Amino acid sequence: MADPKxxxxxxxxxxxxxxxxxxxxxxxxxxxPGSLLxxxxxxxxxxxxxxxxxxxxxCPLGNLIPxxxxxxxxxxxxxxxxxxxxxxxxxxxxxxxxxxxCESACVLGINQPAVTIKNVEVSIIDKAWDKxxxxxxxxxxxxxxxxxVIGSGPAGLAAAQQLTRAGHTVAVxxxxxxxxxxxxxxxxxxxxxxxxxxxxIEQMRAEGTKFRTEVEIGRxxxxxxxxxxxxxxxxxxxATTSRDLPVPGRDLKGIHFAMEYLPLAxxxxxxxxxxxxxxxxxxxxxxxxxxxxxxxxxxTAHRQGAASVTQLEIMPKPGEERNANQPWPTFPxxxxxxxxxxxxxxxxxxxxxTRFEGxxxxxxxxxxxxxxxxKDGKLEQKPGTERVIPAQLVTLAMGFTGTDQDNGLVEQFxxxxxxxxxxxxDADFATNVPGVYVAGDAGRGQSLIVWAIAxxxxxxxxxxxxxxxxxxxxxxxxxxxxxxxx
Numbered sequence: 001m002a003d004p005k006x007x008x009x010x011x012x013x014x015x016x017x018x019x020x021x022x023x024x025x026x027x028x029x030x031x032x033p034g035s036l037l038x039x040x041x042x043x044x045x046x047x048x049x050x051x052x053x054x055x056x057x058x059c060p061l062g063n064l065i066p067x068x069x070x071x072x073x074x075x076x077x078x079x080x081x082x083x084x085x086x087x088x089x090x091x092x093x094x095x096x097x098x099x100x101x102c103e104s105a106c107v108l109g110i111n112q113p114a115v116t117i118k119n120v121e122v123s124i125i126d127k128a129w130d131k132x133x134x135x136x137x138x139x140x141x142x143x144x145x146x147x148x149v150i151g152s153g154p155a156g157l158a159a160a161q162q163l164t165r166a167g168h169t170v171a172v173x174x175x176x177x178x179x180x181x182x183x184x185x186x187x188x189x190x191x192x193x194x195x196x197x198x199x200x201i202e203q204m205r206a207e208g209t210k211f212r213t214e215v216e217i218g219r220x221x222x223x224x225x226x227x228x229x230x231x232x233x234x235x236x237x238x239a240t241t242s243r244d245l246p247v248p249g250r251d252l253k254g255i256h257f258a259m260e261y262l263p264l265a266x267x268x269x270x271x272x273x274x275x276x277x278x279x280x281x282x283x284x285x286x287x288x289x290x291x292x293x294x295x296x297x298x299x300t301a302h303r304q305g306a307a308s309v310t311q312l313e314i315m316p317k318p319g320e321e322r323n324a325n326q327p328w329p330t331f332p333x334x335x336x337x338x339x340x341x342x343x344x345x346x347x348x349x350x351x352x353x354t355r356f357e358g359x360x361x362x363x364x365x366x367x368x369x370x371x372x373x374x375k376d377g378k379l380e381q382k383p384g385t386e387r388v389i390p391a392q393l394v395t396l397a398m399g400f401t402g403t404d405q406d407n408g409l410v411e412q413f414x415x416x417x418x419x420x421x422x423x424x425x426d427a428d429f430a431t432n433v434p435g436v437y438v439a440g441d442a443g444r445g446q447s448l449i450v451w452a453i454a455x456x457x458x459x460x461x462x463x464x465x466x467x468x469x470x471x472x473x474x475x476x477x478x479x480x481x482x483x484x485x486x
Contacts, residue, residue, distance in 0.1 A: 006073070010043070010181065015031045016035040029205060030191075040120055041075060046113050049069075049229070054107055055103070055115075058104055058105025060483070061476050067083045068083040070084060071124075078133050083123065088453060089157070090453060092119075092129070093449060095122030096290065105328070110328050134199075134207035139165055139166065144211065145168045145469075146168065146229075148173060148230040149171070150233065150235045151173075151181055151236035152173075154183060155440025156172060156235040156237075157442070157456065158453045159460045160209050164204065167469065169210075173215045173217055174214065176213065176214070177213055177214050179214060180197045183449075185262065188300050189269045190339070194269070218407035218411075223412035234456075235415075235423060235438040235443075236442060237444050241404055242399075243400060250356060252358040255356060259455065264277055264278050264464065272373065280304040284306070284308045284310075284368050285307075285310070285394075286394045287395050288395070290313030290315065294313075298311055299338075307429055309346070310347075313347070316349055318333045320335045353368070354370045364394055365390070366390055371385035422441075424443075425437070437466075439452075439455040454476045458474075458479075
């Protein structure tokens with residue numbers, strides 16, 4: 001413990017964001033470059049090095065948080081990076097995108113603001129890249145075994161890197177034109193610049209991982225043929241089937257799933273498009289869904305020059321402090337103001353969309369909604385609360401219902417599904433098909449990036465043991481593990 005009085009001496013201080021009027025004019029990350037390093041040593045000193053670090057339990061990766069906090073306090077960045085990478089393949093992803101359940105479980109958070117674990121994490125990894133401490137780690141010898149990984153999101157990339165380093169020859173198949181999955185096309189540039197993905201891909205290439213883009217297993221390659229070609233297969237295709245809203249007027253033009261809208265904005269930033277085919281410019285935008293994907297739509301609409309932005313959520317507005325039924329160290333449902341919300345727009349809670357209204361050309365023009373409330377555990381509409389709001393672009397960001405089954409992958413492999421529609425797996429992440437494993441949202445259902453990486457690492461151990469009879473790879477979670485919630 002570097003500073004026994006650190007948490008008594010220093011208050012919580014987080015990364016500073018750029019002024020709203022500046023950042024909505026570009027797509028760069030919202031944080032002020034270099035604003036963390038001057039404060040991060042003091043922030044790391046607030047870690048109590050408690051006897052039982054519950055932050056380990058809050059994080060499914062089991063990150064060694066007190067250890068790298070101590071190194072960050074001492075500004076021993078190389079040692080901090082080594083400890084950080086011991087449990088996390090991609091801390092620059094989680095340090096920017098994870099909602100930090102570790103901070104909710106921080107012991108200091110019982111009666112003080114928690115340690116800024118997420119900010120310390122991203123400071124360590126950014127410093128490690130600057131210092132050249134992040135280098136390829138190719139295997140000393142090859143096993144002669146081959147593995148195909150389907151999907152290049154965080155679960156697929158984590159599994160691929162672990163298996164490559166274990167000595168197997170790994171090829172990652174991605175149906176999009178670039179590697180990264182939802183990291184690439186689902187996360188806006190202002191939340192994570194894609195250069196962070198690109199340099200990890202180069203590291204993985206140098207280690208020996210192969211990448212195959214614009215290849216969709218099930219359509220371009222029959223899944224059974226892929227299984228015959230490789231000694232093992234890891235399915236990390238995500239849960240990409242968007243939840244729909246079957247109300248009158250849903251077929252009007254201008255109503256899109258979030259994952260139809262967001263990737264086009266990212267393609268503009270990649271230089272593939274000059275203008276996004278679906279744009280919020282000059283339009284009244286309504287985002288249905290109050291989660292992180294909805295916030296991504298809000299921030300994207302601001303940067304595209306929307307006339308107005310309204311975000312709708314069917315659930316009640318959360319409180320700003322823990323409820324009694326969400327005690328420490330569980331992950332609480334709190335009112336969260338993201339960088340996108342700081343930039344403007346209206347957030348409306350406890351409302352349900354009843355129908356869409358269009359013009360004579362079939363373009364959406366308005367949205368009809370009604371207030372709702374919970375009665376006897378059921379959601380009921382409140383009579384007399386109907387109203388209409390303008391809507392010329394609507395994005396549906398209500399989550400996902402499972403992995404894509406339209407492309408034939410599930411059927412061709414002959415995979416069994418669980419009761420929730422996810423691909424079923426055993427304790428080793430193995431499916432009912434010998435040699436075929438599943439990691440990430442395809443098996444768990446919609447979840448967080450930190451769980452995806454943990455799944456990829458754990459599934460890699462199962463595959464390694466299948467191929468060699470034993471494995472020294474870590475498995476931080478079991479398929480049945482769940483977040484620390486109530």
